Amino acid sequence: MKKIIKILIxxxxxxxxxxxxxxxxxxxxxxxxxxxEIGAPEIVYNKPVKGVLFSHKYxxxxxxxxxxxxxxxxxEMQALKAQxxxxxxxxxxxxGKYCGACHDGKMAxxxxxxxxxxxxxxxxxxxxxxxxxxxxx
Numbered sequence: 001m002k003k004i005i006k007i008l009i010x011x012x013x014x015x016x017x018x019x020x021x022x023x024x025x026x027x028x029x030x031x032x033x034x035x036x037e038i039g040a041p042e043i044v045y046n047k048p049v050k051g052v053l054f055s056h057k058y059x060x061x062x063x064x065x066x067x068x069x070x071x072x073x074x075x076e077m078q079a080l081k082a083q084x085x086x087x088x089x090x091x092x093x094x095x096g097k098y099c100g101a102c103h104d105g106k107m108a109x110x111x112x113x114x115x116x117x118x119x120x121x122x123x124x125x126x127x128x129x130x131x132x133x134x135x136x137x
């Protein structure tokens with residue numbers, strides 16, 4: 001029994017270590033942080049600028065929006081896919097694309113206001129990565 005426990009501890013360590021490597025590898029293109037509670041990840045876009053957070057926890061978990069509210073009309077189901085589009089920028093949001101479809105100042109706050117709500121920046125990204133590594137907020 002002790003041998004099995006040691007093996008399980010070792011495997012947990014390896015999985016945790018590989019998870020950290022995955023986060024570091026993904027940080028250049030963005031982060032996809034699983035959230036088992038709601039079944040949809042937290043997403044941090046890094047293109048065209050670093051550190052733009054989209055919270056499924058808030059939009060789905062707290063506001064109660066359905067997946068169909070955004071998928072596939074505004075966003076493909078594949079996380080971070082939108083940032084590959086050349087028009088994935090603030091100008092497109094102001095024209096009602098992507099997040100701007102709701103963040104128009106009527107349905108939700110306008111995308112040209114409350115910038116720090118989504119734009120957590122490089123410092124916020126580092127803080128989020130640290131929280132993911134340590135499990136502390």
